[in-house]
């Protein structure tokens with residue numbers, strides 16, 4: 001059996017998310033047995049339980065990072081999780097091999113649309129550089145990225161736009177679950 005860990009890095013999934021909340025909810029039923037690591041729920045004070053997080057990572061075969069793109073990178077809560085948990089001797093360094101061979105999938109939502117990112121030099125992949133470099137350092141395999149573009153928080157008060165975002169988030173979750181099951 002493949003053990004899947006879904007790390008939800010939205011800092012306010014519980015009360016200020018539409019896309020990530022929908023995706024995480026859908027994934028819990030689409031990937032039965034997956035461990036959902038909802039960081040905002042576990043660590044509202046940003047004080048990460050390093051041993052607990054390392055144990056969850058060690059038990060996983062596939063790690064899905066689910067987060068909204070904030071200022072072109074990981075939100076601070078997910079950044080803090082990486083900084084605290086991926087330490088020398090665990091994830092890297094001569095004795096740090098706990099993550100080697102695991103597969104990493106990046107599922108990221110954005111406010112801007114696909115056309116905005118395809119017009120950028122290097123396209124959307126440039127915003128995945130930290131995840132890819134982290135895989136190279138730790139021996140994880142970068143298994144792929146699934147962006148969901150154009151789900152801006154700015155449109156949430158428009159009922160039709162909101163319904164469309166929920167629907168596209170559901171479809172995204174289904175695509176992601178299919179992708180993970182094929183790994």
Ligand SMILES: Cc1cc2nc3c(=O)[nH]c(=O)nc-3n(C[C@H](O)[C@H](O)[C@H](O)COP(=O)(O)O)c2cc1C
Nearest residue numbers: 017018019020068069070071072109110111112153
């Ligand atoms: C602090 C902040 C920074 C953001 N930075 C970006 C960004 O750099 N690029 C982008 O396309 N969208 C950006 N957005 C929009 C979010 O990515 C978008 O609202 C989110 O993916 C929607 O997911 P949610 O409904 O789960 O919050 C930002 C939003 C916030 C609140």
